[in-house]
Amino acid sequence: MKQYVVDAFTDHVFAGNPAAVCVMDKWLSEDVMMKITCENNLSETAFTVKEGDRYHLRWFTPGGEIDLCGHATLGTAYVIMNFIEPELTKVSFDTMSGELIVERKGDLYEMDFPAYELKPVDVTEDIVDALGVTPKAAYMGRDCLCILEDESQVRNLKPDMDKLLKTEGLLMHVTASGKDYDCVSRSFAPKLNVTEDPVCGSGHCHIVPYWADRLGRNEIKAYQASKRGGELYCTVEGEHILMAGKAALYSEAEINIE
Structure with a gap:
């Protein structure tokens, strides 16, 4: 399985926030996704599967699955729009926090996120x-x-x-x-x-x-x-925040899963 590591909210590697991104044909078990996440030992690993014309996106930390992650969403959109479907300029994700849309605008990737009530x-x-x-x-x-x-x-x-x-x-x-x-x-x-x-x-x-x-x-x-x-x-x-940032590819790898 292919895995990318993207540094989000920066235009160069070794800065920003690194997220591992796995674009899959079908879902793995939660146990395997957690093992991959812990093996990566990054703050987030994103897993996504295309379902129809949208992607279903989930985020995992070493402590478990969470309901919203900005930098891993940006990293996933960056991977899809540069390596999976480079003709796209906009990607829609189904997530635990509802639909999230990421649009490429020049070298920025703009995400439409819900604002938390404080x-x-x-x-x-x-x-x-x-x-x-x-x-x-x-x-x-x-x-x-x-x-x-x-x-x-x-x-x-x-x-x-x-x-x-x-x-x-x-x-x-x-x-x-x-x-x-x-x-x-x-x-x-x-x-x-x-x-x-x-x-x-x-x-x-x-x-x-x-x-x-x-x-x-x-x-x-x-x-x-x-x-x-x-x-x-x-x-x-x-009640929404348009949040934009740049991204830089750190690595591409093949994960070997039995």
């Missing part, structure tokens, strides 16, 4: 203890979003992963206003056996709505300030 929550002692700093505010969607004082606080953060397991939300995102970007952020996912997600698309379904509301405009240029780093070009349209 509800203010208390900054708890568990949050402060886990992050090592006191956020200005906290919000909850699928994940927890914490607002920090400034960009340097985001970049220098060294959270305690064991203590993050005790906090609410699937992932923990921290964000602040940026100097060269509208916002900077980092994303941590120890509950999914991922210490830090280099560039988290679904995380920006929390981060971007916050900054769009805060800044009073719907176009947000975001930077994920992980060690690898990545850029996201986002537009809020009602």
